[in-house]
Amino acid sequence: MFRRSWRHAAAATAAVLALTSVTACSDDPSDAENRAGAMENYAVGTQFKATEPVSFSILYNNHPNYPLKNDWLFWSELKSRTNVSLEKVAVPLSDYNQKRSLLIGAGDAPLLIPKTYPPDVHAYVSSGAILPVSDHLDLMPNLKDKIEKWNLQPELDTLRQADGKFYLLPGVHEKPWHEYSLAVRTDILDELNLEVPKTWDDVYTMLKAMKAKYPNIYPFSDRYSQPNPAGNLLNLLAVSHGLEGAGWNFQHVSWNAQAQKFEYTGATEQYKQMLQYLNKLVAEKLLDPESFTQTDDLARQKLANSKSFVISGNAQALVNDYRPDLAATNPKAKITKIPLPVGPAGEINPASRLENGMMISSKARDSKNFVAMMQFVDWLWYSDEGQEFARWGVEGTTFVKDAAGKHSLAKDVDMIGLNPGAPKHLQKDFGFANGVFAYGGKPELVQAFFSPEEQEFQQVMNARTPKSPPPPFPLSDEEREQVSLWETPLKDLVYQATLQFVLGQRDLAQWDAYVAELKSKNMDAYLETVNKAYERYREKHN
Amino acid sequence: MVTVDAAERATEVGPRPRRRRGIRQTRGYRVFQVVNAIILTLVVVVTLYPFVNIVARSMSHEAYIIAGQVNLVPRGFTLDTYQLVMSDPLFWTNYRNTVFYTVTATLISIVMTTCYAYVLSKKHLKGRTALIGIAVFTMFFTGGLIPNYVLVTSLGLKNSVWAIALPNAINVFNLLVMKAFFESLPVELEEAAAVDGLNTYGILLRIVLPLSKAIVATMVLFYAVAFWNSWFAAFLYMDQQELWPVTVYLRNLIAGATGAENIGAIAEANEVQAEATLKSVTIVLTTLPILLVYPFVQRYFVRGIMLGAVKG
Known part of the structure; x- marks a missing residue:
């Protein structure tokens, strides 16, 4: 008797468990219970409008130049066009990332989490707090359309995690947008009868000519050296040499298309070449050795006082910093941003077509308005009309x-x-x-x-x-943890050696010794992990 | 009476040797005085210079700051940045918040700290060691950011002044200083008051507190400065910009001016928030009011600290 009832109980439990798992698995977004407010025939070109008033919470990055106001036309027009109102959790821009981590960690995150950069996503994936959005692209016709029309699939693949899914809806550009280059005093170019340099070799020739005329100064004194030395300059050179990035965009591995595998950026022949180039500039006193350590303000000061003629920058730095600085000290000075000098990698545009984007809280999946929310996101962030409206x-x-x-x-x-x-x-x-x-x-x-x-x-x-993006190599959680333990010592060594080689404290003949040092800091194990992950992904998806 | 000896020695360093040992010592003493004056003047210059420099910078044109030409006097005098900051109604809303948060939180803190410290100063209290242990424990161990956040949120304190005032109400260091002060008060006074019929609260309010103005003033200053400058708690628990204190506002303003975030648009030339000037303006605006409090509390400040520390 007892035995039978026990068996019954077990069977019942099993049945309940099975049922739960069935419900848990039926993740089909066409479920009626999460379609409240959603449109039936939402497609490219359709104006999204929720069938009933809905409201979504959103993490709001509050920019001090245009602080949040609740009476903005944006909110009322959005409401009348889409029937959606947004509940803002206002976070100061100064510490946006910290608050985001806190809210996600505490399980208190709003449904929509915009302004998230691709590498930031890794930290949240294993917690399960973020929705794998790649599972729900069918709800987003405009995004799918853009991926296809603009051929964005290779870029999107770089976002994939070890489970093959991606967790971020990135901002997508039709054309890459490269921001940073060198700013050059064009009145000095005119004075010396020089053309705007096209290649890095031209840059060298130009600096040489400047030095000949003004022997007492370093013609090139760079900024962006905190926290990493010459963040922008190293990156520009690295991408011009066909590497993924260095300096402030330090990438441990770069894709070698010929060998069909990843190489360690700091140990490549290209990296050695660019260090040789920089070393030449420093040795001939064309590049200020302080470029690698000084503060931005000091570099700006030198430029403003005509102690240097060349400096890194983007359009904002040009308009907000250099020109007003020079206008105060030297009204005749002219400065402009030259197109990115061309290096051995040829005429490429190294910028990515993805930018910061949006994460979605996984609790959104349980909301009855889930489908409506995805349609709304698709309309506002990815449809031509939505983008025009937002901008x-x-x-x-x-x-x-x-x-x-x-x-x-x-x-x-x-x-x-x-x-x-x-x-x-x-x-x-x-x-x-x-x-x-x-x-x-x-x-x-x-x-x-x-x-x-x-x-x-x-x-x-x-x-x-x-520039074509490198193939994806999604790492598992354990691999990522292991790799991140190796990363800091490796990166420190690369920075240190970079400075030593460039400033001439170490002879470039010792390059092999340096590579051996990298190996002693687990470079090979690092590469093996990455290349294995790449192979794994390739086998699974090709 | 070690303390009295020490104090006597300190005050009598001067005149006594002159009488006892004649001219050589006097000369030595004079040399000492001159050297002392020079050193102290140097200290004053070193501490005052950054201040004057900040004020000068806050009124200078940014170009001169970048060119490194601003020292003690503003160059290219302009109050544009002040205007820019102060013309924003949000700035004043947030400033009011700062004042409100500081006053509320300081009141709560001072009441809590006084009560706790007074209780701990009674040697005959049962479980006194445990109570001290509990307080000291929090100096070395915390629950961590996220658990704290979850706690405050689930208590429903978010978006209210309590989120700022309650979690940090007692600063253990201040508590111990105050406890030491109370312990130094003569027991006989309280016994006499008890004999005259005062209960515990009466003793605290009518006898002990009037004798403790110095320490209370010092604690008020400590707490007020800490709450005035704090931004992190408000940043964590306030989800609307109307609730931020001015520290968060100005911090955000600087972050915006450094231009780490922008949407690819170039800021208007006339609106370029001079970053270098902005930083100085921020410092001036946030520190000035609290600085003005110092002279008035100064005399208590020194005495209060000495009393608590020396006799403890």
């Missing part, structure tokens, strides 16, 4: 279009000084062109607010071949 606002109110479809701001609306003296501001008074909602898109949209000279720069860069 330009409302036609007739904040912007106008001419016959050719070119956008321009309405007369009483200003942004980056396009309508000086206009009483209202696109970001501050209307909430458009907001970093939380506007990213990626077609070049026309992305570059809409660029100055003419920056548009010119982008044209030159876009004419170059986009």
Whole structure:
């Protein structure tokens, strides 16, 4: 008797368990219970509008230049177009990442978590707090359309985790957008009858000529050396040499297309070449040795006082820093950002077409509005209409279009000084062109607010071949943990040796000894792990 | 009475040797005085210079700061950055928050710390060691960021002043200093008060506290400065910018000016928030009010600390 009832109980438990697991597995998004508010026939070109008023919580990165206002036209227009209202958890931009980690760790995260950069995602994947969005792309026709039309699949694959899924909806660009290069005093070029340098060798020739005329100064004194030495300069050189990145964009491994495997960036022949180049600049006193340690302010000071003529920068640094600095000390000075000098890798555009994007809380999956939310995200962040709305606002109110479809701001609306003296501001008074909602898109949209000279720069860069992304090598949790233990000592050694080689404290003849040191710090094991992960992924997905 | 001896020695270093040992010592003493004056003047210069420099920078044009030409006097005098910061209504909202949070949190802290310290100063209290142990334990071990956050959130304190005031209400260091002070008060006073019919609360409120103005003033200053400067708790628990204190506001402003985040648009030339100037303005605006409190509490400040520390 007892035995039988025990068996019954066991059977019942098993049945219950089986049932639960069945429900748990039926992750089909077409479930009626999570379609509340969703549109039946949502597709590319459809204006998304929830069938009932819905509301989603969102982590809001509060930019001090346009602090959050609840009466922005953005919110009311969004509500009337999509029937969606957003509950903002306002976080100061200064410490956005920290609060994001805290909220996710505490299980208190809002449903939508925008402004997340791809590497930041790894930390959250194993916790299960973030939704694997790649499972739900079917709900996002606009994103799928863009992936196909702009051929974004290889880039998206780099986001995949060990389970083959990705957890981030990235901002996607049709064309890569490269920002940083060298800023050069063009009045000095004119004075010396020099052309704008095209290649790194031209840069050397130019510096040489500057030095000949002004022997008492270092013509090139660089910034961005904190926390890592010459963050930008090393990166520019590395990508021009066909590596994935160095300096402030330090990438441990670079893809070698010929050998079909990953190599350790700091041990490649290309890396040695670029160190040789820098060493030559330092040895001939063309590059200020302090470039690798000084603060940004000091580098700017040298430029402002004509103690140097060349410095790293992007469009903002040019307009916000260098020109005002020079205007105060030397009104005749002219400075411009030159197109990225070409290196052995040829004329490439090294920028990625992905930028920061959005994570979605996995608890969204249990919401009855889940489908509506995915459609909403797809519309606002990935549809042409949504992107135009987020960036330009409302036609007739904040912007106008001419016959050719070119956008321009309405007369009483200003942004980056396009309508000086206009009483209202696109970001501050209307909430458009907001970093939380506007990213990626077609070049026309992305570059809409660029100055003419920056548009010119982008044209030159876009004419170059986009660099193809390296193949994905998603690591498992254990591998990632192991690899991250190796990473810090390796990186420290590379930085240290880079400085020693460049500044001439160590002879480049000792390169092999340096590579041996890298090996003693587990470089080979690191590469093996990465290459194994690459092979594993390739076998599974080809 | 070790302390009295020490104090006497300190005050009598000067005149006594002159009488006892004649001119040579006097000369030596004079040399000492001159050297002392020079050293102290140097200390004053060293500590004052950064301050004056910050004020000068806050009123200078950024170009001069970058060019490294601003020392004691503002160059290219401008109050634009002050205007920029102070014209934002949010700045004033947040400033009001700072004042409100500081006053509330300091009040709570001082009441809690006084009560706890007074209890701990009674040697006959049962479980006194355990109570001290509990307090000291928190100096070395914390629950960690996320557990704290979860606790405060589930207590429903988020987005209220309590999230700032309650979790940090008692600073253990301040508690121990205060306990030491209370222990130094003569027991006879309290016994006499008890004989005259005062209960425990009466003794605390009418006898002990009036005698403890020095230490209380010192503690108020410690707490007020700490709460005034703090931003982290508010950053963690406040989800609306209208609730932030001014520290978070200014921190964010600097982050925006350094331009780490931008959407590819170039800021207007006339709106370029001069980063270097902005930092100085921020420092001036946040430290000035609390600095003004110092002179008034100064005399208590020195005495209070000495009393608590020496006799403990």
